[in-house]
Amino acid sequence: MLELKNINKHFGERHITKEFSCKFEQGKTNLIIGESGSGKTVLLKCMVGLTNVDSGEVLYDGQDFLKMSIKEKQHIRKEMGMLFQGGALFDSKTVEENVTFPLSMFTEMTAEEKAERANFCLSRVNLKNVNNLYPSEISGGMKKRVAIARAIANSPKYLFCDEPNSGLDPKTSILIDKLIKEITLEFNITTIVITHDMNSVMEIGDKVVFICNQQKWWEGTNENILHSDNKELGDFIYVSKFLKELRDKQS
Amino acid sequence: MMRQVFSKPEKLVVYKNEFFNEIDNLGINSLPIIAIISFFMGAVITIQAAFGFTSPWVPLYAIGFTARDSMVLEFSPTMVSLILAGKVGSNIASEIGTMRVTEQIDALEIMGVNSKAFLIMPKVLACVLINPFLIIMSMFIGILGGLVLGVLSHVITVYKYIYGIQYQFNSFNITYALIKTVVFAFIISSVSAYHGYYTEGGALEVGRSSTKAVVYCSILILVFNFLLTKLLLA
Numbered sequence: 001m002l003e004l005k006n007i008n009k010h011f012g013e014r015h016i017t018k019e020f021s022c023k024f025e026q027g028k029t030n031l032i033i034g035e036s037g038s039g040k041t042v043l044l045k046c047m048v049g050l051t052n053v054d055s056g057e058v059l060y061d062g063q064d065f066l067k068m069s070i071k072e073k074q075h076i077r078k079e080m081g082m083l084f085q086g087g088a089l090f091d092s093k094t095v096e097e098n099v100t101f102p103l104s105m106f107t108e109m110t111a112e113e114k115a116e117r118a119n120f121c122l123s124r125v126n127l128k129n130v131n132n133l134y135p136s137e138i139s140g141g142m143k144k145r146v147a148i149a150r151a152i153a154n155s156p157k158y159l160f161c162d163e164p165n166s167g168l169d170p171k172t173s174i175l176i177d178k179l180i181k182e183i184t185l186e187f188n189i190t191t192i193v194i195t196h197d198m199n200s201v202m203e204i205g206d207k208v209v210f211i212c213n214q215q216k217w218w219e220g221t222n223e224n225i226l227h228s229d230n231k232e233l234g235d236f237i238y239v240s241k242f243l244k245e246l247r248d249k250q251s
Numbered sequence: 252m253m254r255q256v257f258s259k260p261e262k263l264v265v266y267k268n269e270f271f272n273e274i275d276n277l278g279i280n281s282l283p284i285i286a287i288i289s290f291f292m293g294a295v296i297t298i299q300a301a302f303g304f305t306s307p308w309v310p311l312y313a314i315g316f317t318a319r320d321s322m323v324l325e326f327s328p329t330m331v332s333l334i335l336a337g338k339v340g341s342n343i344a345s346e347i348g349t350m351r352v353t354e355q356i357d358a359l360e361i362m363g364v365n366s367k368a369f370l371i372m373p374k375v376l377a378c379v380l381i382n383p384f385l386i387i388m389s390m391f392i393g394i395l396g397g398l399v400l401g402v403l404s405h406v407i408t409v410y411k412y413i414y415g416i417q418y419q420f421n422s423f424n425i426t427y428a429l430i431k432t433v434v435f436a437f438i439i440s441s442v443s444a445y446h447g448y449y450t451e452g453g454a455l456e457v458g459r460s461s462t463k464a465v466v467y468c469s470i471l472i473l474v475f476n477f478l479l480t481k482l483l484l485a
Contacts, residue, residue: 050357077363088354102362105262154362 001026002047002158002190007056009039009046016042018214020056026157029184029191029204031222034211035236040194041085041162043211047192048080048160049073060158078106081151081189083161083180087143089135095122095146096131102154121149125179141172145179152183159184161193165200177203198237201225210236252445255367256375269373277339277374277440278381284338285331285385286392289322292330293393294400296321301406314407315415318397320424327389328428329476332435335382336468340443343374344464347447348457356448371444375437382436383429390428427483434479438471 007020016039024030034040045051047058049065058065060076068076089098099118103109109117118131125145135143144164151159161180165173181204184191193200201208205222212218212232220228225237238244260266300317347370350356359366394416401407407415443464450460 045357048361050360074363074365077361080361080363082358082361084354084358086353088358090355090358091349091353104265105362105364160361 001061002192003057003059003062004047005057005059007043007046007058008054009042009051010054015214017046017211020211020216022209022216022219024190024192025207026190027185027188028206029181029193030207030209031193031195031201031205032209032211033196033201033236036196038211039214040196040211044160044162044192044194048077048082078102078154079157081154081156081159083144083147083151083159083164085162085166087135087140087147089143089146089150091135094132094134095127095138098135098146099150099153101150106154117153118149121153122146124152124183125149126175141168141176144168144172144176148176148179148183152187155187157189159189159191161191161195163194163196165195165197170199173197173199174203180204212236252367252448253441255365256371256441256444258365258368260368260372261364266369266373269369270377273373273377274381277342277377278385281335281338281385282388284334285389288334289327289331289389289392290396290399292326293318293322293396293398296326296393297397297401297412298404298406301401301404311407311411312415312418314401315397315412316418317415318401318412319394319416319420322390322393322397323424323428327386327393328431328435329472331386331389332382332432332439332472333469335385335435336439336443336472337465339378340439340464340468341461343440343443344447344450344461345457347371347444348450348460351448351450352453352457367448371441371448374444375440378436378440379433382439383432386428386432427479430483431476431479434475435472438475439468442468442471 002024004020004022007017009016020043032040032043042051046053047065049058053066056066063076065073065076089095090101093101096115096118099121100114103114103117107114122128122130125148127142127145127149130138130142130146135146138146159180164176164180168176177200180191180193183189193204195201202222205225208218208220208222208225209216210218210230210233218228218230218233225233228234297314297318300314304311304313347356350370356366356370359369398409398412401412402409446460446464446467450456
């Protein structure tokens with residue numbers, strides 16, 4: 001389980017996150033939603049230690065990540081997988097080398113075992129015959145799927161996804177969402193997804209946290225989000241004319 | 252930063268592979284350009300020396316002697332290092348800078364990899380190890396260029412040139428050149444890696460980091476060239 005306690009983050013005079021506290025449970029897909037520029041990605045980077053926190057606690061199974069030494073942080077990070085917005089695949093390595101990289105770095109697997117694991121992870125994200133291609137030779141959706149395969153290669157306990165659907169068509173977006181959900185259940189991972197895609201919220205949001213005015217504004221599930229009377233959340237969800245009309249019809 | 256760069260690798264075999272990749276990328280790939288430049292540099296020094304030594308009191312073999320000492324003492328270690336600062340320095344800065352802006356370095360960190368050590372250590376070690384070989388090769392090719400084009404231009408005979416390059420040979424000159432080369436190789440790789448690693452922004456900033464890396468490397472090479480010459484030869 002991952003828990004955040006009173007996280008505060010400034011960039012100069014600008015407040016990014018104020019007193020953010022939340023618990024993210026194992027085996028569930030936890031979604032953080034909010035407008036662009038609301039500080040979702042910064043919050044995610046604070047969780048994994050890529051950005052320093054001004055104050056607060058980030059607890060991985062009760063251990064404060066921020067108080068750990070570099071070695072201890074590196075040890076915890078071996079249990080993390082992250083899907084970056086742009087995939088962040090290593091350009092100089094093939095798809096298979098990308099997926100086997102964490103295995104080469106932290107396990108004593110033989111080349112055959114690594115290849116087998118890579119094939120399993122790639123087939124898990126519905127990719128075949130791409131092992132020897134370079135990231136520049138595959139599409140955006142395939143890159144995201146390779147990034148997921150790389151993230152799960154080392155059987156992580158925590159999976160972080162930064163806007164996994166950005167730049168993808170609706171069909172591929174749903175495919176990626178389903179994959180994240182399936183992998184979370186299959187490997188019993190604590191998954192945290194940053195998104196502003198309402199399709200994702202409705203599809204996979206076991207727990208949804210809405211950020212507004214640099215704070216946690218609302219917390220619930222995808223089942224009760226549509227019935228919430230929170231004004232700011234309503235403004236965020238029912239932004240299109242179509243959805244507004246749907247809400248009016250329902251009410 | 253340097254303490255983290257030279258900390259214990261997570262997996263020696265992965266770093267070893269990266270090191271050999273860098274030897275190939277930063278060293279072997281620089282061979283053609285160094286060979287061409289050194290060959291013509293040696294030829295030009297020979298012809299210029301012949302042009303300058305008009306007095307009958309200066310023996311003809313002095314041309315070979317001048318070509319040898321110019322190549323060994325200054326042109327190969329310093330000029331070639333300046334050229335490598337442009338080629339290798341910009342390569343390192345732009346590669347690491349692009350990895351930074353496309354979040355590849357963040358991905359390494361998230362996996363628990365010491366990104367500074369993984370990205371920079373193999374490059375620094377590769378440069379420090381392979382550059383002396385490149386410079387020795389540059390010396391040989393430069394002296395050969397002087398011989399070939401000097402003889403073809405009829406400014407010197409083969410016998411006089413070979414006598415000149417053997418005349419009063421001081422082996423410490425090679426040691427001096429290699430010490431300079433190792434220091435310059437460290438400057439090129441570490442300064443460029445630093446600028447690449449701390450790139451912030453996008454493609455424009457990667458270009459700026461690359462330019463900055465080459466400028467700082469060149470200035471530092473010139474300053475250290477003076478300091479090392481003063482220390483070792485004065």
